[in-house]
Amino acid sequence: MTEKTALTPAGHTAPPARFSHGVRKGNILQVAGQVGFLPAAEGEAPTPAGPTLREQTLQTLANVEAVLTAGGASWDDVMMIRVYLTDTAHFAEMNEIYDAYFADLTAPPAARTTVYVGLPAGLLVEIDAMAVLD
């Protein structure tokens, strides 16, 4: 009933260590930090959707969404979204992309925290999320 279940969307790259892309236990669902990697291609290293903030943000959000879906949740269930950017100059553009992506929410938008950190070379954005299901 309250067993912990790993959430592994088809196509997601394998995590680089012993963690899950997401887990659900009871009505709590936690999505691991997602970046803008394209679906995994066998024998190839994980590849970002592109060099731009737009490409990476859209792919990252799609990757988070895939984990939510795998756990039976939607963005409407999400309580908290953590956005990690590498450059404060990206805030306005990320918000535009974010707002368009979330235009169709029916529940109140999640809370959010955005901070500026270091990320591996080539990555401009990382996002994780926590959902509480009905």
Added chain:
Amino acid sequence: MTEKTALTPAGHTAPPARFSHGVRKGNILQVAGQVGFLPAAEGEAPTPAGPTLREQTLQTLANVEAVLTAGGASWDDVMMIRVYLTDTAHFAEMNEIYDAYFADLTAPPAARTTVYVGLPAGLLVEIDAMAVLD
């Protein structure tokens, strides 16, 4: 019963994107990252309480508290506080301010993580919190 509710304290500045200052669903309450902005003044950009760590930390904590209150919670319900500072040299002073602010807790203090990140120009501290209500 477990509907997600947005928490919007009177006077809070409008979030710069499609997120809520806080959400509550069932007994879980998540406060978005708050900074030291003064209450919103119509037609003016959000303005920090002042340039100092003390002014901003006190205002930030008050802003978090307003979200908790809007959701029917208090600091006694808070499980986790995330403190984002921009300078390790601010740690000791922030702790002094923090301890004074929390002098009247009746439940055990929340857990806390403090890390040092980049924040938009002029902001020295950002804080978010997660509460579990009775």
Added chain:
Amino acid sequence: MTEKTALTPAGHTAPPARFSHGVRKGNILQVAGQVGFLPAAEGEAPTPAGPTLREQTLQTLANVEAVLTAGGASWDDVMMIRVYLTDTAHFAEMNEIYDAYFADLTAPPAARTTVYVGLPAGLLVEIDAMAVLD
């Protein structure tokens, strides 16, 4: 029944401010950011287990585990692990240490987010965790 309880492992250094190393309320357990400090020695400042990433990561994970244990939880209950490193060059080595540490999990591994931040001088890693108990 849903009282908030502070979790204070024997030997842990005193928190530098009014926060708890961990708290549990109902089935939610939150571990505060742990670093690689050795067990407290009376009259001495907190001391890292050593200067290396390996020493600090192992001690940090042991410190997180002690808080989980104090709250009646184990790694199998952990939903989310947040890893804060100071240098992207440390990612691969941290993952090796992490995987070996978690070789014996029986439940799916927790979700995880790793970002690169500033930490107080001499500290290379900080980790916090959130668990949902049965």
